[in-house]
Amino acid sequence: MNSHLLSINDLSVVEAIAILNTAEELGKISDGPMKKLPTLRGRTIVNLFFEDSTRTRISFETAAKRLSADVINFSAKGSSVSKGESLKDTAQTLQAIGADAVVIRHSASGAAQRLADSGWISAAVINAGDGTHEHPTQALLDALTIRQHFPNNGGDLSGLKIAIVGDVLHSRVARSNVLLLTKLGAQVTLIAPPTLLPVGIETWPVSYSFDLDQVLPEMDVVMMLRVQQERMSNFFFPTAREYSKSYGLTNARLACLKSTAIVMHPGPMNRGLEISSESADAKNSVVLEQVANGVLIRMAVLYTLLGGVPLQGGAETKS
Amino acid sequence: MRTLLKNAKLPNGELVDILIADRLIAQVAPSISETADRIIELNAAYVLPxxxxxxxxxxxxxxxxxxxxxxxxxxxxxxxxxxxxxxxxxxxxxxxxxxxxxxxxxxxxxxxxxxxxxxxxxxxxxxxxxxxxxxxxxxxxxxxxxxxxxxxxxxxxxxxxxxxxxxxxxxxxxxxxxxxxxxxxxxxxxxxxxxxxxxxxxxxxxxxxxxxxxxxxxxxxxxxxxxxxxxxxxxxxxxxxxxxxxxxxxxxxxxxxxxxxxxxxxxxxxxxxxxxxxxxxxxxxxxxxxxxxxxxxxxxxxxxxxxxxxxxxxxxxxxxxxxxxxxxxxxxxxxxxxxxxxxxxxxxxxxxxxxxxxxGYNEHGQEIAEGSIANLTVVDPDATYRVDRSTSESKSRNNPFHGLELQGMVTHVLFAGKLVLDNGVVNARVND
Missing domain, CATH: 3.20.20.140 (Metal-dependent hydrolases)
Incomplete structure (x- = not known):
């Protein structure tokens, strides 16, 4: 990994597994009496959020504070899109303040890379979601959650069958997960109505299907994506009811899953649309584990980018 | 104003001298020895309309x-x-x-x-x-x-x-x-x-x-x-x-x-x-x-x-x-x-x-021949250069070719007989 985390492409397999291992080691410490580590004492981490996302911001903030960093939350309401302050001016301001890392969430695809490549700022840049491009820490926390349920000696996800279901076209979660899960050896199948799969999908390292019922029984992991209400106004599908019938994780579909299969969702969920309430709360639903792992993964990423050597979890030397 | 282009290569490969008098091409011939206010040796660079x-x-x-x-x-x-x-x-x-x-x-x-x-x-x-x-x-x-x-x-x-x-x-x-x-x-x-x-x-x-x-x-x-x-x-x-x-x-x-x-x-x-x-x-x-x-x-x-x-x-x-x-x-x-x-x-x-x-720009794209309007562009076909956006004559710098190496360089331009580009330099005083 270089000095930023902009895309899963920035990580080799070894580096990705090292982050998962570091997160698990940090998890053991967090389970103990003293949750806080002194590693990043005196370092300043800015949460630069051009898009509202309380969940992701709180996760990063918690992670940074557990590593004893000073955290500044910068909610940039205006962006150059809305003719407010430009990304450049914001970046230069943060540079002048002396930020060591900038966690950026932005509605424009590529905004994190622009920030990192521009020369406007020397801080480490962590992509916390850029438009419909990527959300790498989400994919890492998903991989960690999956690995905890399906451990193997290599520390990767080889052999697992993973379905990602829903609005792949507009999903940064799906893009990062496709890159990371396949990098770690999983077989990924995307399931969506044809309107919500991007043109060019045939060049991705995945298989895809329009038929959820056919695919579900053989899956180890089923990851449901959030459906944005505004998609309905652009003819991606006729009605929420029809979407739910064809692509929602209903109670009947939940019953078709393997007994060992787990159900995932990046949140926030639309209960009754892409996932039934029973599925969301089922015993094989790992949604809250994802949230808890989110803090550990973000600690691990900050630790790796700013702190230094990876914590040893075993697999790191097996490359 | 008379300008003589020596050893110019026409698009068809023919080597000629080209004499320009005021707005017009006065003569195109294998060798022209007439006097001119400015004689430019082209060393077989291409002359294009x-x-x-x-x-x-x-x-x-x-x-x-x-x-x-x-x-x-x-x-x-x-x-x-x-x-x-x-x-x-x-x-x-x-x-x-x-x-x-x-x-x-x-x-x-x-x-x-x-x-x-x-x-x-x-x-x-x-x-x-x-x-x-x-x-x-x-x-x-x-x-x-x-x-x-x-x-x-x-x-x-x-x-x-x-x-x-x-x-x-x-x-x-x-x-x-x-x-x-x-x-x-x-x-x-x-x-x-x-x-x-x-x-x-x-x-x-x-x-x-x-x-x-x-x-x-x-x-x-x-x-x-x-x-x-x-x-x-x-x-x-x-x-x-x-x-x-x-x-x-x-x-x-x-x-x-x-x-x-x-x-x-x-x-x-x-x-x-x-x-x-x-x-x-x-x-x-x-x-x-x-x-x-x-x-x-x-x-x-x-x-x-x-x-x-x-x-x-x-x-x-x-x-x-x-x-x-x-x-x-x-x-x-x-x-x-x-x-x-x-x-x-x-x-x-x-x-x-x-x-x-x-x-329908009738004064442009004319044949390089006697009597045509002297709108001419000289190109060194073998020159290669690295594009540098900072050297542009444009007010803007949004040049997608910056840093690329390209071949063929424009060296001279005559606009209605006036030498508006001279050895790669825009001659803004040409109208004075």
Whole structure:
């Protein structure tokens, strides 16, 4: 990994597994009496959020504070899109303040890379979601959650069958997960109505299907994506009811899953649309584990980018 | 004023001396020993008829922070152009005789090349009501090309009427082919790269659907249609088909679409953001083949200057467009001539003779012969150089070729006999 985390492409397999291992080691410490580590004492981490996302911001903030960093939350309401302050001016301001890392969430695809490549700022840049491009820490926390349920000696996800279901076209979660899960050896199948799969999908390292019922029984992991209400106004599908019938994780579909299969969702969920309430709360639903792992993964990423050597979890030397 | 060009190579390879007296070519012969005010030894550099651009954004009036007619003229001359066609999407829009005459006069005042205004097809480029096309045609600027470039004349009835109406003064409609509904929010070519980058796709079909419709309209009403900046393999096939049916269609390709692909967008650097977008390698190869076989008639720059702040931002909020005038010839030499796809005579046709004919610029694209207007461009065919955006004559710096090594360099330009580019240096005092 270089000095930023902009895309899963920035990580080799070894580096990705090292982050998962570091997160698990940090998890053991967090389970103990003293949750806080002194590693990043005196370092300043800015949460630069051009898009509202309380969940992701709180996760990063918690992670940074557990590593004893000073955290500044910068909610940039205006962006150059809305003719407010430009990304450049914001970046230069943060540079002048002396930020060591900038966690950026932005509605424009590529905004994190622009920030990192521009020369406007020397801080480490962590992509916390850029438009419909990527959300790498989400994919890492998903991989960690999956690995905890399906451990193997290599520390990767080889052999697992993973379905990602829903609005792949507009999903940064799906893009990062496709890159990371396949990098770690999983077989990924995307399931969506044809309107919500991007043109060019045939060049991705995945298989895809329009038929959820056919695919579900053989899956180890089923990851449901959030459906944005505004998609309905652009003819991606006729009605929420029809979407739910064809692509929602209903109670009947939940019953078709393997007994060992787990159900995932990046949140926030639309209960009754892409996932039934029973599925969301089922015993094989790992949604809250994802949230808890989110803090550990973000600690691990900050630790790796700013702190230094990876914590040893075993697999790191097996490359 | 008499200028003698020694050892000039004509596009057909013939080595000659060329004597220019005032506005005209006085003599073309194997060896001329007459005296002249200035004798330039060309050492077998090519002399081409002065280049003609059918698609230039000069930004004046309205966006003088990006470019003016004067700075755009300097940029044109640096690139070997003796005539440019100023697009209508200014502020105010060039949709009246008053605005096109203003642009025309600014060009004459700059005095470095001819600046021919293009008139808007519809008032305010809004696609709803025809602009006063006749008034612009009859104005001092004598407008013959009409375009809503930047926007597509998407209403089929408006397009039909425009095509018909301009026939009375031998006008031509230059269409920016972009189906608006299929390109809402579009940021880049739709394909494998956009799928990975999460940028909204601009599908090739959105261009081809309008081209197909307009070819049928032009055939039906027997009018002249010009397709701006063709970018897709499918578009080339459509134009080829229409020409085989005798449709009066001409088409242009930009230098950037001959060289760059959507792979460049992976950097998220908005210098590569342009409309229509950079396409795939397959499209680039089809465009080169189409230009070589004459399906595509001309190279046009779509020179689109933007101030730094309009590119120094996130991709999706950046402006569309890139510079082109100063690098166009080198890009065509590099992609078409040095690769063996086109001869120098064909280059002269695509960059001077055909565009002058399409637009009716009678003083341009003339044969290099006694009695012709001395609009001439000298090119060192073997010079290679690394593009440096900081050395541009344009006010703007949005140069997508920055850092690339290109072949073929414009060294001298004569505009109506005046040496406006001398050894690569724009000679602004030529009018004093």
């Amino acid at each position: 002065g280049l003609v651009d059918l698609h230039t954004h000069l930004r004046e009036p309205g966006r003088e922070d990006a470019e003016t007619v004067a700075t755009g003229s300097r940029s044109a001359v640096k690139g070997g152009y003796t005539a440019v066609s100023a697009m209508a999407n200014t502020h105010p829009v060039a949709d009246t005789a008053g605005v096109v005459e203003q642009v025309f006069r600014l060009g004459q005042e700059a005095g470095l090349c001819d600046v021919f205004p293009i008139g808007a097809v519809t008032e305010g480029l809004n696609g709803e009501k025809l602009a006063e096309l006749g008034a612009m045609a009859e104005s001092v600027a004598r407008v013959r090309i009409f375009s809503d470039d930047g926007k597509c004349v998407h209403d089929p009835l408006v397009m039909r009427r425009a095509l018909e109406y301009v026939k009375s003064f031998n006008g031509i409609i230059a269409q920016h082919a972009q189906e608006p509904r299929l390109t809402e929010g579009a940021q880049m070519n739709e394909g494998s790269v956009s799928s990975v980058l999460g940028l909204t796709g601009w599908p090739a079909i959105a261009e081809e659907a309008i081209i197909a419709r307009d070819l049928l309209l032009a055939e039906h009403v027997q009018s002249r249609l010009h397709i701006c900046h063709l970018t897709t393999a499918g578009g080339v096939e459509l134009v080829r088909w229409a020409k085989s049916r005798g449709v009066q269609v001409t088409a242009e390709v930009t230098p950037h679409h001959l060289l760059l692909t959507d792979e460049s967008v992976r950097s998220y650097d908005p210098v590569f953001k342009v409309n229509p977008p950079l396409r795939s390698e397959r499209d680039v190869l089809a465009l080169r083949a189409g230009l070589a076989d004459g399906t595509i008639d001309v190279v046009a720059t779509d020179h689109a200057p933007h101030p730094t702040e309009d590119k120094e931002c996130e991709w999706q909020s950046a402006a569309f467009g890139m510079l082109g005038l100063e690098t166009a010839l080198s890009v065509v030499v590099t992609t078409m001539v040095k690769t063996g796809l086109m001869t120098w005579s064909q280059l002269a046709d695509r960059m001077s003779i055909s565009p002058a004919r399409i637009a």
